[in-house]
Amino acid sequence: MNTASRYLYLVLGAVISFHYILSFTHQEYGRITSLNNIASHFRDETKTPAFVDQNLVPLKYYAPSNSWNETAPGRRANAAFVILCRNSDLLRILGSIREIEDRFNRRYNYPYVLLNEVEFTDDFKRRxxxxxxxxxxxxxxxHDHWFQPDWIDEDKATQARKKMISQSIIYGGxxxxxxxxxxxxxxxxxHDLVKKYRWYWRIEPNxxxxxxxxxxxxxxMEEHKKIYGFTITMYEYEETITTLWKHVKDFVDLHPEFVAEDNALDFLSDDGGTTYNLCHFWSNFEIADMNFWRGTAYTAFFDYLESQGGFYYERWGDAPVHSIAAALFASKDQIQFFDEIGYEHHPYTHCPQDEETWRRGMCTCEREQSFDLxxxxxTNKWDKIIGR
Structure with a gap:
């Protein structure tokens, strides 16, 4: 073999060896940096994500390091998501759960309780x-928790529904x-499945x-002694609650001891309680302490309203009922406006108004189109009474 041939083989051997070393190093570097990228997304321990190889990373799951409003890393509340839906809501509830998982619960792993007036199908539960x-x-x-009580005067209730249909009131009939x-x-x-929890977050289909x-x-909420959290407020249809405020005042006259000193009456009334201004927290989103609903004041309040039949003789909604109770029987600083939670229930959306909150939350909503405006x-009434 001449000198030129030997030189050519030496060069080819060096190139092949270098390529092998570089390939091995690149693979190892890719594996290591991929693990570092995964680990950098987590901070406080909860559980191991299903997509992570337990042999390559610590058996921990961490909350995000970019949290701007952090509470007690690693701690969990006695809480659950509560969902009222039907089998026909399957696709719409799948979307809702997938979104709350992606935006929040994949890091916290709170349980879900789904309730229905009929049995859920096996396919619904599997999906x-x-x-x-x-x-x-x-x-x-x-049955008794869902269906119209036997003591309701059906003729009176039927006439009320017909009247609302003639007035084109949504869900009037x-x-x-x-x-x-x-x-x-x-x-x-x-409900038996809900009793074991103190806190709930209400989730709706779609x-x-x-x-x-x-x-x-x-x-x-637990650490700051809150009892009720909301994102959207609005006015109620007056035709659906024509006598509700009268009954509220009658109840307060009977039980003045339940009214909190620093209450939020000014959110509900513009004249010191003489009339109701129809403002309420939109309850399709609410995070609340069920000890408040289970307490003496609210139990007596609901029982009194129930005895008046207004859920069927009119169309009393849970939104004004919850809102009035929270505003009167708790202090106003126990009610929390979650501005940082971007939420939409068609046709209304709440979008965080603070620029930093909107940016850090990687929000997809447009602040200019938030229902708050x-x-x-x-919302402006709420801001006024809490001095925002």
Missing amino acids: VSVITSAKMEFGLIP SISYRNMCRFNSGFFFK VHFHCDINFDPFVY DSYSC
């Missing part, structure tokens, strides 16, 4: 259970809607969460 590793429980609502409002007002927190929620609202919103 819902596979989209999250969180615990899922499916419950049947007791619906008995099932009234059942739902009554159930959400006085019974959901008594709702959207527009921002990352990088803190735990349950723990925040609408003339039908009561």
